[in-house]
Amino acid sequence: MQQIYNDKMNYNDLSEQEQIRRQSLDELRKLGIDPYPAAMFPVNVTTKEIASDFSAESNNFQDVAVAGRLMGKRIMGSASFAELQDEKGRIQLYFKRDDLCPGDDKTGYNTVFKKLLDIGDIIGVRGFVFVTQMGEISIHVKEMTLLSKSLKPLPIVKEKDGTVYDAVTDPEFRYRQRYVDLVVNPVVRDVFIKRTKIINSLRELYNSRGYLEVETPVLQPIPGGAAARPFITHHNSLDIPLYLRVANELYLKRLLVGGYEGVYEFAKDFRNEGMDRTHNPEFTVMEIYIAYKDYLWMMDFVEEMLEKVALDLHGTTKVPYADTIIDFKRPFNRMTMAGAIKQYTGIDITGMNEDQLKNACHQLNIEIDETMGKGKLIDEIFGAKVEHHLVHPTFIMDYPVEMSPLCKKHRSDPNLTERFELIVNSKELCNAYSELNDPIDQRERFQEQLRLSEKGDDEAMFIDQDFLRALEYGMPQASGLGIGIDRLTMIMTNQPSIQDVLFFPQMKPEKGQATRDEAQEKYIAMGIPVEWVDVLKKLGYTSTDKLKETKAGKLSNDLNGFNKKNKLGLKGLSPQEVEEWLKE
């Protein structure tokens, strides 16, 4: 045991169950069994294939090899049943002592399987498939190989007739240790399979149209394409600040200038803003730009893609979400921004100037501040009074020009832009434009953003001179679209929180290891032997500063007492030794 733990403190820190598993590990090695063998295990079938294709009549699957995690063990003397879980599902294993160990030596069953194998261990088995008296398809195991020993006990989740017992539900546990969540909550694994299916479904559609999947920079000198606060970083050899992208729009449009007629990217974007049920600092957006199209064409295309995703995933356009069913059957509802506001507030904002809009906000009890321009005021009204009504897919079109600096002016009203958002479940799911390709207009819009920025809007866009230069060479008319993939996944998989569709949602760092290791060096620098550092921390001397305020006599007493009480077996300390530590 000592060889496994270079440090006895750590061993004592382990729970009883963890200590027992480490002892089992030791005993396995003594029996000549490598708990982490290198050789491949030749799996020839999955549990799902057996479950769906086995029939007693055809007597198939008579030499199967499956591998997975041991999820349950029921020992009945010389016979045992166990549950094996692989990626696709679970199957029952049947062990019979004399079949597993045909000779005189029954160690393989009595010791290895019954005693040294734990729930959570990864094993491979060979055998034949049969049906038990209870009617359960099972594998009669003739050979078993330990593939990877598990040292931490898994939470035990059991299920009977669709009722789950003791399910792991603590969100913090689930998000921080997603690997455990995935093992014990198969539904969670399924959500992420669906997420990939959604992305594949969209990609198939785009590729079938001949659009090109591309990659553009994540590190950008100017974070353009969206109004959002960026993360900032620094490049050492160039010695310049770089920003993590908030959007990839401006780069994809440069590619239209370059002559590609349809480009798309599934992009991770980063925004240094609040976190909640629908916002994570990094998130995935699909952006696509198609030359010679306009936003009206794009609306039809969005309907086509979302209907396809729903059908590919569910086989129907009707998708259950929370208490309702969202129907992605086309066509979707279409309203203009002004029309929607008029419908839900009775106020017609058409043609209003900034003061009139501020009045309207007062009238509607909407809080505003001095930094807000026309665009932001209208958006406030929409957000406060309209958005929450829009549960089923609804296009909101023709946004005011002030809030859409990258969008072409409306062909029949210069105060509006050719822009739409698709609102589903009261949240923006898609955003699309007839892209602005007039370089002079674009320059003026950027300058307007600059004025907003000077007014105090910290999300206003920067001027990207290279982008303007690209537009001056000429960009074809085009329509562009962004879809929030995380939110789309939430809706399509009926998940209430963005954290449920991200494998590793952003969390506050766990306190512990990292800081502890850093501090350990400080203790050692004081001349304290490594083996005493953990003892000090256990006694509450969590910083070296705290330590220096303590008298050497008391300290050596405390340390020696702890050593004795916990039978650590460390060599006792003299007060003189301890005094040396505290000297500077």
Add this chain to the structure above:
RNA sequence: GAUCCAGUAGCUCAGUAGGUAGAGCACAUCCCUUUUAAGGAUGGGGUCCUGGGUUCGAAUCCCAGCUGGAUCACCA
């Protein structure tokens, strides 16, 4: 950022007139020897989130903090 709720065994959770910390599953030992979340018996396992305070005595009451969740604000 504001308000509310939660934090007790590996997991799910009980536990207040303040008075020695509990259950189920898991784990260990023994018995049983073809089970279906669960065969039987016995047993081990706890920083009751952390730090203060009140008290003879705090898981429990008070204050502060940490972590998470919910709602709101912010997030075109």
